[in-house]
Structure formats: structure tokens, C-alpha cells
Amino acid sequence: MLLDPDARGQAGSTAEAIGIENVSMSFQGRQGPVEALRGINLTIPQNRFISIVGRSGCGKSTLLRIISGLIPQSAGTIRVMGRSTQDYQKEKKFGFVFQEASLFPWKTARDNVRLPLDVIGIGTPAERAARADDLLRLTRLEGFADHYPAQLSGGMRQRVSIARALSYEPEILLMDEPFGALDEFTRREMHDELIRIWQTRPVTVVFVTHSLSEALYLSDAIVVMAPRPGRIKAVVPVAHPRLADPDMRHHPDVIAQTRDLERLIHEQ
Amino acid sequence: MLLDPDARGQAGSTAEAIGIENVSMSFQGRQGPVEALRGINLTIPQNRFISIVGRSGCGKSTLLRIISGLIPQSAGTIRVMGRSTQDYQKEKKFGFVFQEASLFPWKTARDNVRLPLDVIGIGTPAERAARADDLLRLTRLEGFADHYPAQLSGGMRQRVSIARALSYEPEILLMDEPFGALDEFTRREMHDELIRIWQTRPVTVVFVTHSLSEALYLSDAIVVMAPRPGRIKAVVPVAHPRLADPDMRHHPDVIAQTRDLERLIHEQ
Amino acid sequence: QDISFRLPWILNVQGAGYVMAKEKGFYEEEGLNVEIMPGGPNLNSTALVASGANTFGSNDVNGVIFGANQGMDLVIVGACFQRHPAGVITLAEANINEPKDLVGKTLAYNEGGPWTLTQAMLAKAGVALTDINLVVSPSTELLINKTVDAKTGFTVNEPIAVELAGLPTKVLLPSDYGVNTYAEAIFTTKAYAEANPEVVRKFLAATRKGYDYAYANQEETVAAVVAINTQLDPVQQAEQLRRQEAYVYTDFTKANGACAFDGAVVSDTMDVMKEFAGLETTLDPATLFTTEYLPQ
Amino acid sequence: MSSDAMAAPAASSGRGSAALAKLRELGPSIGLFLLVGVIWEASVKLFAVPAYLLPAPSVIGTRMWATRVMLWENLASTMTAAVLGFILGTAIAVGLAIVFLYSRTAERALFPWAITIKTIPILAIAPLLTIWLGFGLAPKVAIAALICFFPTLVNTVKGLRTVDRNALEFMAVIGASKGQTFRHARLFAALPYTFAAAKISSSAAVIGAIVAEFTGANLGIGTLIVTAGYQMDSAMLFAAIITSSLATIVLFYAVILLEKLCLYWPEARMDA
Amino acid sequence: MSSDAMAAPAASSGRGSAALAKLRELGPSIGLFLLVGVIWEASVKLFAVPAYLLPAPSVIGTRMWATRVMLWENLASTMTAAVLGFILGTAIAVGLAIVFLYSRTAERALFPWAITIKTIPILAIAPLLTIWLGFGLAPKVAIAALICFFPTLVNTVKGLRTVDRNALEFMAVIGASKGQTFRHARLFAALPYTFAAAKISSSAAVIGAIVAEFTGANLGIGTLIVTAGYQMDSAMLFAAIITSSLATIVLFYAVILLEKLCLYWPEARMDA
Numbered sequence A, B: 001m002l003l004d005p006d007a008r009g010q011a012g013s014t015a016e017a018i019g020i021e022n023v024s025m026s027f028q029g030r031q032g033p034v035e036a037l038r039g040i041n042l043t044i045p046q047n048r049f050i051s052i053v054g055r056s057g058c059g060k061s062t063l064l065r066i067i068s069g070l071i072p073q074s075a076g077t078i079r080v081m082g083r084s085t086q087d088y089q090k091e092k093k094f095g096f097v098f099q100e101a102s103l104f105p106w107k108t109a110r111d112n113v114r115l116p117l118d119v120i121g122i123g124t125p126a127e128r129a130a131r132a133d134d135l136l137r138l139t140r141l142e143g144f145a146d147h148y149p150a151q152l153s154g155g156m157r158q159r160v161s162i163a164r165a166l167s168y169e170p171e172i173l174l175m176d177e178p179f180g181a182l183d184e185f186t187r188r189e190m191h192d193e194l195i196r197i198w199q200t201r202p203v204t205v206v207f208v209t210h211s212l213s214e215a216l217y218l219s220d221a222i223v224v225m226a227p228r229p230g231r232i233k234a235v236v237p238v239a240h241p242r243l244a245d246p247d248m249r250h251h252p253d254v255i256a257q258t259r260d261l262e263r264l265i266h267e268q
Numbered sequence C: 001q002d003i004s005f006r007l008p009w010i011l012n013v014q015g016a017g018y019v020m021a022k023e024k025g026f027y028e029e030e031g032l033n034v035e036i037m038p039g040g041p042n043l044n045s046t047a048l049v050a051s052g053a054n055t056f057g058s059n060d061v062n063g064v065i066f067g068a069n070q071g072m073d074l075v076i077v078g079a080c081f082q083r084h085p086a087g088v089i090t091l092a093e094a095n096i097n098e099p100k101d102l103v104g105k106t107l108a109y110n111e112g113g114p115w116t117l118t119q120a121m122l123a124k125a126g127v128a129l130t131d132i133n134l135v136v137s138p139s140t141e142l143l144i145n146k147t148v149d150a151k152t153g154f155t156v157n158e159p160i161a162v163e164l165a166g167l168p169t170k171v172l173l174p175s176d177y178g179v180n181t182y183a184e185a186i187f188t189t190k191a192y193a194e195a196n197p198e199v200v201r202k203f204l205a206a207t208r209k210g211y212d213y214a215y216a217n218q219e220e221t222v223a224a225v226v227a228i229n230t231q232l233d234p235v236q237q238a239e240q241l242r243r244q245e246a247y248v249y250t251d252f253t254k255a256n257g258a259c260a261f262d263g264a265v266v267s268d269t270m271d272v273m274k275e276f277a278g279l280e281t282t283l284d285p286a287t288l289f290t291t292e293y294l295p296q
Numbered sequence D, E: 001m002s003s004d005a006m007a008a009p010a011a012s013s014g015r016g017s018a019a020l021a022k023l024r025e026l027g028p029s030i031g032l033f034l035l036v037g038v039i040w041e042a043s044v045k046l047f048a049v050p051a052y053l054l055p056a057p058s059v060i061g062t063r064m065w066a067t068r069v070m071l072w073e074n075l076a077s078t079m080t081a082a083v084l085g086f087i088l089g090t091a092i093a094v095g096l097a098i099v100f101l102y103s104r105t106a107e108r109a110l111f112p113w114a115i116t117i118k119t120i121p122i123l124a125i126a127p128l129l130t131i132w133l134g135f136g137l138a139p140k141v142a143i144a145a146l147i148c149f150f151p152t153l154v155n156t157v158k159g160l161r162t163v164d165r166n167a168l169e170f171m172a173v174i175g176a177s178k179g180q181t182f183r184h185a186r187l188f189a190a191l192p193y194t195f196a197a198a199k200i201s202s203s204a205a206v207i208g209a210i211v212a213e214f215t216g217a218n219l220g221i222g223t224l225i226v227t228a229g230y231q232m233d234s235a236m237l238f239a240a241i242i243t244s245s246l247a248t249i250v251l252f253y254a255v256i257l258l259e260k261l262c263l264y265w266p267e268a269r270m271d272a
């Protein structure tokens, strides 16, 4: 399924960022193989913000992990910016933000952000520190560079995690329920933060969530998945343009679309 | 603040269930005392479903723990069904449901539900088992009596937790973010389940949440709290009657009220 | 009369005399019901007797002296090993025939009776410790392995294993160089002896018969000992018993009976211990033993 | 892609029967045991190492078979003391942990003693223990118990205190007594910790009993070791050590079995 | 309301200065130590217990003072071996744990050996160690190392494997090498576990060194204990044991201090 490039007001290139063709995945489970994904086809154009929703166990995380090359698919092919996943991974690196910030507790916020730079070997140490501080500023964490994760609130940790994923300037940002552990208020602040960041630099975002309101608020298009076997049920362009106004959450279009999506998810 | 007994269609006695007068609470923190609650006044009539909302740290859990007698307030008085908290606790027991089901992993669902009966010493062992099975049926867990918590899904565990709290027929049910750990879909199922149970027996529910939609969907009235120091900002009767129709979530009245509540919570 | 007797070491032919006195009913004839209890590398028969846990015990005489010096109310009533079998065991091929041959050789020692006596022997022979290459270890394996040329130890049992391994040995005995001391002595508390002189007498008399029987009937004795402690190797035990005979039966005991003694060397022993075993004492040697319970 | 992260997902692992998996698991260790045995045997034969220095496995095996009755008797004595000491030490540790749970003062007063006991070389005081406790089983059991005591105490105290706070509050809300709270909640929360320590101390208990036997006993692996040393019988020394090692491993697995029975609920076990 | 659940909230705890809190914490243990000392002294005096059974604390203290130079020299020798053995044993355990991390086969082959080693009474093979390792420091260090080895291995293996899966996956996503993943993630995840074991094995190392000295050394607490045993000098025996216990406790706290330095980030420490 090709995402309609003009589904939303947002200007963007129609060049392909991620192309998924006929990807299937089965795990060796206790009682025989588990078919986590079957025949996934999806093309994501560059610089889009795509959400993946679906009930627990429908294969959202698995799909993200296959795209990022963390696990190899059982069948099918994936192109990322025209390369194979492995090649892309080697040359360019994905940005990845996990549910539960997954920072390294023994590193300060700054050291967490510069970790990928250290590992990949970008720039001089001084440049890396400067770049980490830039990103902490971008994520509004100026004063907290020397704090350890345990000294930050959940929302702040999640922002460090995003800064870390952005530090090596990935063209593609994969996020797996990054805000699942936050309370609703902090979560909304993070939404606006994320959109602001996304608007400041060209990046393709694939965002997994099980919150429809989150998906509708953030994305250009929503991929609805269904479980057993994990498959794509529909790709829905978001009807109402996103704005930094929280009231937009209650716009009739949004509500109507929420209802449609709910039905889509609940029907087997 | 007295909750308007007629704020909602639901018929109910106006007799007081819980009366909170001028309750304050301060904790001894590392850097001096923390004022968790200041001058709380609240009267909750019998058989109402009351929600408490507010930002993290505003004292919701503390208030619930004081009502239940788990910790003593620093100042003020609390009446529960005309008695002191301690007396009520001794004679009648509260029903309490915690965030994260907090079942005993070494007990089956049935044994978890009958635990309070065993502890309090209600009925014969056979009667207790029968009563536990009744409650498991009520919470739609017939087939799972002999399962251990680790063998149940999050939603099922939460239902066992509710069955456990109901097993000794409390007149008052205190719930502290009971559905916080569930995904949105399971959460909605639990909402309808809880309302169904609440409708089948007379019980006063005090429900802490940080989800406004949850509060609006479930309650007769919403207590809005504000932090530092923890205090009651407003008590808002729910404008739109609750129904088992999920679409009610998107009724204009509900949306308007959500917006009002949001503003109330966010303004300092 | 119930009596318990504590051996200085695990039950083996070293305690042959007591075992045979019991086996042959010599104790019973005297009206004594004796329980023979084993010692071990870490067990102190003197403390057990002093504390009342056992009636009689046997131990190196220097052990009794050390115990008495710690305030134990002990008295030696018999001395069954007239000479001390402790000394230096060497490999025959090292050709060490007298103490001064140890100069320049490697000697393994460890703390305890044999080392004390060896130091005394070397002093008498005018050999300085600094001229010997000393190492610390109790392992007889070192000798077999030829890591060391000599080691201190008990010459009645340790050389047997080395010889069974095919290496002839020689020994240097302090008792051959003027270091005179008893080895195993029988003792009890002064209080017990004074309160039960007859029991002490009977015990010594029966024990003497046991010793005599044991060394006269060595095959039977080995069989009896091995029957009690089945962990033992009869071949080794027989050889050890044979070697022990010369230490138990000297001209003096041949004349006066096994375990008889006159206590003359107790004072010498104390001098050796003062010089080489760190003994600090004001004890009068004469109070440490009595010959009055010996059978006449 | 780095395979470093792949330990957990274990994707597309080859299929294979359970027996095959078991073999793959045990294979390397059995293989290495056999290999070491063969190399040992061969080099002893090749370099004509005398048995006194290092007996060949075949010699040890032959000796074990020849002395099996004696080994068994002595083992029985040692293991009786070890198991009794293990039970006693564990029981005292658990009891004291319960005391600590309800009395911070007792904990503060006694915990330094527990640490101090741990720093004492038991062998050094073994001779005194024989004098204080007499001869025979008692000092063996006492030393085994002493050696088991500390890790179990530390772990059980930790276990009793790690009960989920919500669980305790729930018990408080329904007005449970201390006894009820203990029986329904703390006991089970502590069990996995206690067992983690018990697995460690089971082998320590056997060593404790053997050390006690070094000071003088009629029967036991410790006396076999002493006698073997006295007679310079290396084959017997190895036979005794191997016998007690095997028995210790059996005890270790017996504790694991007991753990499986006691920690019957899913997700209960902590790996030691 | 049951006060059972109140341990955690610790509401309205009285205020008090830090010094007072410290005193409240240490008070009971110091008090009990003094009490035991007084009762011990008094009952030894009162019942005229002979010194060879139990010397009075005053006698032990006097002896410790009188022999302080000798105690110090011997202690230095023992602690040198213990600390070296502790470092060596820990290093080998950590090294082997890293090997196990990257080779399941090595783990399967070698882990049973680690368990087996744990079941061997070290004292029994100590006499053989001088043959294999020579005299002096080496066998002492070897036994201390052997005794430290097992708990550290088990804990470090566990620690290295408990790294957050997300952390590993993040390292994989950014293409980190095994070395980088180890340096940035696993190492720190394992440290708290390694230290938990190190705290336990620090005291075991001292006991190991002392046991080694029992079988042959010319200096060390172990030789003092042997000599005291030979001379039946209980006061000296206690003086030696107390000296080594105090030193062991100092070593224990030194490891805790090192742990505090190494686990510098908040929430890092596991309580042992």
C-alpha cells in the first residue's frame, strides 16, 4: 500500500524512505511457530510522520525491529533509502526511541546523548559534547546535562532519549510506544515537543502507539494492523491537519476519524 | 465542598458516606516537611461514583490512603459512614484496588479473591470458595479460578483485583489508578465492566485517575486537585449521563467539559 | 568403673597397647570399662582431659607441658614412647647421615613437636639454621617429588609411604644426638589421680599388659586395629608397629615394664621447649609427673 | 547487524527435539569432563607420574569401587551432619531474619555479630567447639550450621523486606494481623531469596561438616581425608574428595528440587 | 490499623540531627558488644573458667597489646595474600564471565567445573598445592583466589546478562561493536552484581589465606593460630582470630568504599 503523498497539507517529497515488500515473520514459539507478520506491504515516503496502531500482539514492534535490522525477516524484502536494511544500518544508522527511555543510568544526560557519536566516531570529543548540548537545548533540557537519568522525571528522560536518537542526524526515526509510560499531561507536552522537533529538520518518523488520539494528533497517516497473523488492515490518511492547539483534539473531524479507526481495530 | 446529590440522573441517597473536614498532611522529607495536602474539605454521599483527578504529586494517593486509614492525617477529621476511619476499618473494611493489580503471585485467582474472607474470617472455607467463584463469575473470569496471576493478562489481573475488593462486600470502594497499566482497548472494556458491577450493588466508589476521559466516562462527579500544596481546586458534577455506548465519549457535552477540566488542571 | 581415654591421633597402631588391653579384656579384668576415643590433627587430648571430657589421655609430653603451663591441672603417670620418633626424614640418595650434612640442603618443616626437637638437635650438633635452606610445608609428597631433600616428621610412619613409592629413606633422630624426651605419655588430672589412685594404678597395669601383648602378637594387633578403623592399610600398619617397637621397649622398659619412667627427661624437655618452642614458664618439672601409680 | 543483541530474541532457532536440546546443553560439559579425564589418565601413564603425586583416574575409580562400602558409610555420616547442620543453620537464619523484620533494634544489635561470625576461620575454633559441644554429631552439625547461617540470614532479611508495598497495604486495609500478613505475603516473598542462599549454603554445609571431622571423629569423609594424608594414600584422598563432591552436587540438586516444589507458582524462581 | 505496612511510608518520623541518627543506628550493636564483653569477663572471673577453655576479654586485650608488633607482621603477610588472591580470583571470575557471555559452549563446558570446585574442601587439597605451586605467597594467593572465584563468577555472569534488552538493541541499532557494547553497557550493568559478590568473597579470601597458612607458612595469622594451638595458648588464639576478624571487616568496608566510588551513578547499588 502506498501512502497518498498528498493526504495532508504538509509539503513533502514523494521519494520513498522505506519500502516494505511482502515481508513475513514467524517466531519459533514453545508450541510451534508463531506467525507474527504475514505479507506486509508498505511504502513510506520521505519526511512523513507515520503511526502504526493495533491491538497488543499484532506485530507493531516486530515490524519496527525488522525495519531497523534488529531481527531478520523470515521472508520478503525491505528497502531503506534505496539500500538494504543492513547496508543502511551500516552506513547511516536509524534513530530509534524505545518505550521506557532506556537510557544508560551510569551516563549523564549529555553522555547519553553523545553516546552514538562516540560509538560511530563522529567529530572530535569536543564537537560531540557541543552537539550533545545543542540537542539538549533543542529538547529543552539546558540545565540538566550533568544529571543522571535517575535524577530526571519520566518526561525529561524521554526527551533525552529523543535527543540521543537525533544526535547522529538520522533520516529515519523509529519510535516504539515512546510515551507509553508517561501520564497524560506530560504526554501531551511531549507530543508538542516532538512535532516542534520534527518540523525543524527533515526526518521520516515511524511511530508505534496503541493510543488512537496520539496517532491522530501526531501523524500524516495511520497504519492499522490486525493480529493473528499480524497484517496491515488499512492505511488511513489523517483527515484533519495537526496544529499546536490542544483543542484540535476535539475537532469533529478528529472525533469522527477516531470512531472509524476504533471500529476498524475492533472488528475482526 | 458538598457534592450536589442531584448532579446526575442516577438516583441515590443523600446520606453521607465519607466526610472529610479540614484534613492536612505533611511528610517528613529529606529537605524539610512536604505539604502533601492542605485543608481538604469534601463530603461524598453514599453510592456515588466520585473521581479524583490532578497532576502527578497533587496528593491523590495520599488522600485515598488517609481515607482508608493506611496513614494518619496530620490534622483534621474524617468520618466514614458516621464512624472514625479506624473504627470503620476495624469493623467493616474498605474495598481497595491499587494501580497494578498487586495480586499475590503465589495464590490462584480464586485464592486471591478469597484471601480477605480468610483473613477476616467470613463464613466456612467452603462458603468462601463458593463466594470467590461467584465473584470471578461476576468479573467474567469463570474459567480462570485456578490460574496464577502470571498466567493472566493485565486486564484479567485487574478484574481479579476488583473481585477481591468486592469479596467482603465493602460499602466503600477506593481505587487508585486501577487501570493505569492497561492499554487503551483493555481499559475501555474494564470501564464498562466496572460500571456494570457498580450498577449491580450499592457501593460508594472513590476513583483516582489522571485520565480525564476516564473520569468523565465513569463518575457522577469529579474532584479536581492541584499540587504544592495538595488541595481541592474544584468539584465538578459530570454534565453528561454515562451510558454503555462508547460513542458517548465523543458527545459535544463531554468534549466541552473535558476542555473545561483541562484548563482547570493546567492553570496554576 | 567407666573411663574414657583420649588418643593423641587417629586410631591406629600407635594406640595398639590400649586397643589390645581392651580387646584382650585386661581393662575388664581390672574392673575398668574403658572407651578409647580417637584424636585428630586438630584435637587436643590435653584440653579434653583437663576439662573433664575424658578421664585419661595420651599425648606428646611437650603437649602436656604446654597444657600445664596454660593452667591445666595435669599429671603424667606413664610414658609409653620412651624415645621420640620425631626427627628428620631424608632421601637416601641425598646421603644425609648426620645433622651437619643438612647444610646447604632443603629442609621442609612445619610448626610442631618434630620441628622443636629438630632445632634442638641442630643446635647440639652446631648447625646454624641459616645454613639450611628452610621451607614450610607438611607434605611428604615434597620428598617423593624430590622438591626437598629432607623434612621433619614422624619417622615411624612417614618414611613408609616414601619407601613404598620406591625411594629409600634415612632418618636423623634427635634422640640420637642427646635430645632426650618422651613421646607419648599417659596423663590425667591431678585431682582425678588423687581422688582415684586405684583406678590410675589399675589403668596403668592393664595398659602395660596391652602393650606387651600388642608387641608380642603384632599380626593379631594389626588385625584388631584395622578391624576398628577400617580405613587403615594393614601393610602400612604392620610396618609402623614394627618400627615403633624400638621406641616403646628400651633397656629401661625392658627392665621396668612398658610405660615405666623415672621422669628424668621432663626437665630436659622443658629446657628444649623454652629454647625452641617459645615456652615461657615457671613450672617446676617435678610437679608434672609422678611415678607412684606405676605397677611395681 | 551486531549479533550481540540477539541473545534475547532467539529468532528462527533451529527446530530439534527436547532430547537433542538437552544433549546440546549437557554435551560440552560431559565432553570436557571426558577430555580432562583422558588427558589426565594419559599423561599420568605417559610421564609415569607416581600415584603419590597424582593418581590416574582409573586408579581412583578402581579404589572407589573397591572401597565403596566404606566410602558409603563415611559419606552417610558426613552428609547426616551436613544436612542436619544445613537445616538447623537455615532455620536459625530464617528465625533470626523474622526477628529482625519486627525489631530494627534487634537487627542493629545482632547484624554486626553475623558479619563477625563470617570473618572467623571456623577451623581455628573447631578444637574449642569440640570441647564446648562434646564429641560426635554435635560439633559437626554446629559447624555446618554456622557456615550456612550467614548467607541465608542476609538473603532472607532482604526477601522479607522486598514484599510489594501494595500487598502489605492491602493486608493492612483488610485488617490482617502481623501473623496473617506474614503467612499470606511475606513468607512467599522471602522464599525465593531464602532458596537462592540455600543453594549456595548447601555445599558450604558439607564442607563445614568435613572441616569439623578434621578435628577428630570416628567416621566421615573428613576422617578419610585425614587418614589418607596420614598414610600418604593419594588415591584414597581423591576418592574421598570425589565422593563428597558428588554427594554435594546431589544435595545441591535436591535443594533445587525442593525449591521447585516450594516455589510452585509461575515466575517465582530467582536464578542463584 | 496494622502497623505492619508502615515500614515503608515512614511518615512523621521524628526529626533529629545526623549524629543522633548515626548513634541510634550504631547504638544497639555497640551496646550489645559491650554487654557481651562485660558478661564474658564477669562470668570468666566469677566461675573461674580456665583460660584454656575461654580466656577473659581483658586477658585477650592485654595479650593483643603485648604482641601488637608480631600480630601486625603476621597480619600484613596474611592480608597481602588475601588481597592479592581476592584481586586475582575476582579478575579470573570476571574474565571467565566475559568468556561465558560470548560463548555458550564455553559456559556449558566450564560451569559444572566451577560448581565442582566449590564442592571441594580446599583444606584437603592444600598440602598438594605446595607441590604444584611451591612455597610462600603463591599457594596462599591461589587458595584465596579459588575461594573468591565462584560467587563472583556466578554473579558477574548474571550481571552481564541482565543488561536491559533495549540498551543492547540501541547499541545494535547504532552499529556498536561487541567491545563498544561491552564498554558502554554490559560493564556497568554487571558492576553492581560483581560488587555484591565481592563483598561476600572479601571475607572468604582472608579465610582462604589463613587456611593456606595452616598447612605451611612461616608468617601469617594462620601460623599464629597453628602455633597457638600447638602451645595451647587460647589467649593467643583469640588474639589472632580477633586481629584477622578486625582486618577482614576493614577489608569488607574497603570493598564497600570502592563500590561507592565505582557505582557513582544514582540508584546503582544493590544491597548485599
Ligand SMILES: Nc1ncnc2c1ncn2[C@@H]1O[C@H](COP(=O)(O)OP(=O)(O)OP(=O)(O)O)[C@@H](O)[C@H]1O
Binding pocket: A027, A028, A029, A034, A035, A036, A054, A055, A056, A057, A058, A059, A060, A061, A062, A063, A210, A230, D008, D009, D010, D011
Ligand atoms: N522473540 C519472540 N519469540 C517468539 N514470539 C515473539 C517474539 N517476539 C514477538 N513474538 C510474538 O509475535 C507477536 C507480535 O509481537 P509484537 O511484540 O510485535 O506485538 P506488538 O504489536 O508490539 O504488541 P504490544 O502492543 O503488546 O507491544 C506476538 O504474538 C508475540 O507473542
Ligand SMILES: Nc1ncnc2c1ncn2[C@@H]1O[C@H](COP(=O)(O)OP(=O)(O)OP(=O)(O)O)[C@@H](O)[C@H]1O
Binding pocket: B027, B028, B029, B034, B035, B036, B054, B055, B056, B057, B058, B059, B060, B061, B062, B063, B210, B230, E008, E009, E010, E011
Ligand atoms: N511517604 C512519603 N514521604 C514523603 N513524601 C511523600 C510520601 N508519600 C507522598 N509524598 C509526597 O506527597 C506528595 C503527594 O504524593 P501522592 O503520591 O499523594 O501524589 P499523587 O497525586 O498520587 O501522584 P501520582 O499521580 O504521581 O500518583 C508528593 O509531593 C510526594 O512526593
Ligand SMILES: Cc1ncc(C[n+]2csc(CCO)c2C)c(N)n1
Binding pocket: C008, C009, C014, C059, C060, C081, C085, C154, C156, C157, C183, C184, C185, D230
Ligand atoms: C603427620 C602425622 N602427624 C602426627 C602423627 C601422630 N603421631 C605419630 S608419632 C607421634 C608421637 C607419639 O607420641 C604422634 C603424635 C602422625 N602419625 N602423623
Ligand SMILES: [Mg+2]
Binding pocket: A060, A061, A062
Ligand atoms: Mg510492542
Ligand SMILES: [Mg+2]
Binding pocket: B060, B061, B062, B176
Ligand atoms: Mg498516586
